[in-house]
Amino acid sequence: xxxxxxxxxxxxxxxxxxxxxxxxxxxxxxxxxxxxxxxxxxxxxxxxxxxxxxxxxxxxxxxxxxxxxxxxxxxxxxxxxxxxxxxxxxxxxxxxxxxxxxxxxxxx
Amino acid sequence: xxxxxxxxxxxxxxxxxxxxxxxxxxxxxxxxxxxxxxxxxxxxxxxxxxxxxxxxxxxxxxxxxxxxxxxxxxxxxxxxxxxxxxxxxxxxxxxxxxxxxxxxxxxxxxxxxx
Numbered sequence: 001x002x003x004x005x006x007x008x009x010x011x012x013x014x015x016x017x018x019x020x021x022x023x024x025x026x027x028x029x030x031x032x033x034x035x036x037x038x039x040x041x042x043x044x045x046x047x048x049x050x051x052x053x054x055x056x057x058x059x060x061x062x063x064x065x066x067x068x069x070x071x072x073x074x075x076x077x078x079x080x081x082x083x084x085x086x087x088x089x090x091x092x093x094x095x096x097x098x099x100x101x102x103x104x105x106x107x108x
Numbered sequence: 109x110x111x112x113x114x115x116x117x118x119x120x121x122x123x124x125x126x127x128x129x130x131x132x133x134x135x136x137x138x139x140x141x142x143x144x145x146x147x148x149x150x151x152x153x154x155x156x157x158x159x160x161x162x163x164x165x166x167x168x169x170x171x172x173x174x175x176x177x178x179x180x181x182x183x184x185x186x187x188x189x190x191x192x193x194x195x196x197x198x199x200x201x202x203x204x205x206x207x208x209x210x211x212x213x214x215x216x217x218x219x220x221x222x
Contacts, residue, residue: 006150008174016128033210035211042149042198042213042214042215042216043198043200043211043213044213045210045211045212048210074112088150088151090151094139094156094158094164095153095156095164095167096141096153096156096166096211097153097164097167098150098151098152098153100148100149100150101150
């Protein structure tokens, strides 16, 4: 079945450093969604990309969807302690597949 | 307040004892879904529902049942729970199926089967 690999699995950064997580699929994706899950919490929707090569920004977060629609990235500039959590990519319309997530720790 | 609610939040049970986890949303969403989250495996979809009386299997449906008799409710039924169903379960809803709408997740239900 379709799989979405997400790397890295864990990332520890010093506060103020940048962070990037990547999602890769062997097949073309119809869309990509990104979610953030704080420790002990539930996933919260961040953004959705649907177009090839699309780039969207939310303050310090930059989201990209690859030209071939097989990969995506989330980049956080100048991380803050509030960025701590696990970031998931997901794709689907009815049936969804989620990446395995990247757990981000920010050291103050 | 727009939300997805799940009950119970925590449950410890024994192998074979039937249980139901309820999920309810107050946003008039057509689409609802159940996921389980296990360490290192991310979120895996169990079942989803595109509308009342319309349900379909996700990636890991074995050992689970669902029903969608009302738009707001989507219970998850474990007829004969086994230890490998110990997991964190999330219910989610979104406005409409067939389009790429954001999913709203409930707070989660932590289930332990001994």
